[in-house]
Amino acid sequence: MAQIPLFPISILFLCFITFFQATSASSKPTGLSMKLIRKDLLFPRNLTTFQRIRRLVQLSVRAQNFDSFLSLNQSEDNVLVHLPLCRVPKDLAYVVEFKIGNKPQTVNLLMDTSSLIWTQCAPCIKCYQQKTSLYNSRISMTYRKLPSNQPFCQGRNSPFRCHNNECVYDIRYGDLSQPTTPRTKGVASFETFHIPVDSSHTRVINDMIFGCSNDNSDTGFENSQISGILGLSRGPDGLTSQLAKRGIIQNRFSYCLVPFHDELKRPSILRFGDNIPRPVENLRSTPFLNIDRNHYYVELLDISVGL
Numbered sequence: 001m002a003q004i005p006l007f008p009i010s011i012l013f014l015c016f017i018t019f020f021q022a023t024s025a026s027s028k029p030t031g032l033s034m035k036l037i038r039k040d041l042l043f044p045r046n047l048t049t050f051q052r053i054r055r056l057v058q059l060s061v062r063a064q065n066f067d068s069f070l071s072l073n074q075s076e077d078n079v080l081v082h083l084p085l086c087r088v089p090k091d092l093a094y095v096v097e098f099k100i101g102n103k104p105q106t107v108n109l110l111m112d113t114s115s116l117i118w119t120q121c122a123p124c125i126k127c128y129q130q131k132t133s134l135y136n137s138r139i140s141m142t143y144r145k146l147p148s149n150q151p152f153c154q155g156r157n158s159p160f161r162c163h164n165n166e167c168v169y170d171i172r173y174g175d176l177s178q179p180t181t182p183r184t185k186g187v188a189s190f191e192t193f194h195i196p197v198d199s200s201h202t203r204v205i206n207d208m209i210f211g212c213s214n215d216n217s218d219t220g221f222e223n224s225q226i227s228g229i230l231g232l233s234r235g236p237d238g239l240t241s242q243l244a245k246r247g248i249i250q251n252r253f254s255y256c257l258v259p260f261h262d263e264l265k266r267p268s269i270l271r272f273g274d275n276i277p278r279p280v281e282n283l284r285s286t287p288f289l290n291i292d293r294n295h296y297y298v299e300l301l302d303i304s305v306g307l
Contacts, residue, residue, distance in 0.1 A: 118211030
């Protein structure tokens with residue numbers, strides 16, 4: 001099953017609002033908000049801005065190939081970094097923390113516009129080393145596998161396929177022409193999600209469809225606190241579609257990313273439904289192209305460089 005590339009979300013994006021068509025199960029939708037944690041902030045919180053910038057540069061695979069890119073003699077208030085244009089490192093991506101199961105287990109999921117919500121799941125066939133505890137489906141009484149006769153497991157265009165009476169998936173991300181690409185395999189399942197509302201309250205949503213991934217390779221998440229991906233696609237297995245069907249959101253989500261130097265003072269927020277602030281006046285919008293049901297496409301008219 002091929003997927004679009006897994007692109008990390010850059011701090012260059014200021015604000016993104018998406019509206020998608022879905023049939024709401026309720027005439028009175030509500031809202032939901034989740035705090036975003038940029039991946040580099042999963043490290044100890046006592047780093048200065050200078051140290052965080054240096055860590056990000058050092059974590060960039062390309063940056064490691066440069067002989068000299070940062071003058072360490074400069075003061076922390078006068079940091080100058082010269083780097084050629086390159087792909088933004090995955091460490092600038094954003095993570096959402098969830099708890100799942102009747103005995104809540106914490107999972108940190110990378111926010112992405114691909115399909116399927118998945119997390120590494122014990123017992124593993126092949127799991128990468130993660131710094132947080134591995135989700136164990138055997139200790140959760142609310143965990144259950146999708147039945148093989150479930151509609152999501154039937155037909156050519158279904159997100160899952162039936163194998164040995166189980167609904168399974170095999171998802172690859174990135175350039176499929178390359179010999180190695182990020183890949184995850186597992187069993188499509190149901191589980192209870194505890195979604196954080198604020199610092200002291202959570203919203204419990206039962207029977208969320210997610211991927212119990214027990215065979216993962218080349219994800220780039222090795223030795224990190226990331227346990228999987230939070231899929232926000234338009235597909236039926238994405239978070240947005242599942243929440244819309246339950247009448248929890250008003251068929252829309254948005255996120256506005258705060259500047260890099262303000263991340264420690266105020267978080268970026270992923271908002272759904274009525275929790276999205278009213279748009280400012282004269283806001284311009286671009287309609288999505290309805291090419292397929294899973295991904296978000298826009299028409300690109302022109303690119304200008306160096307003007």
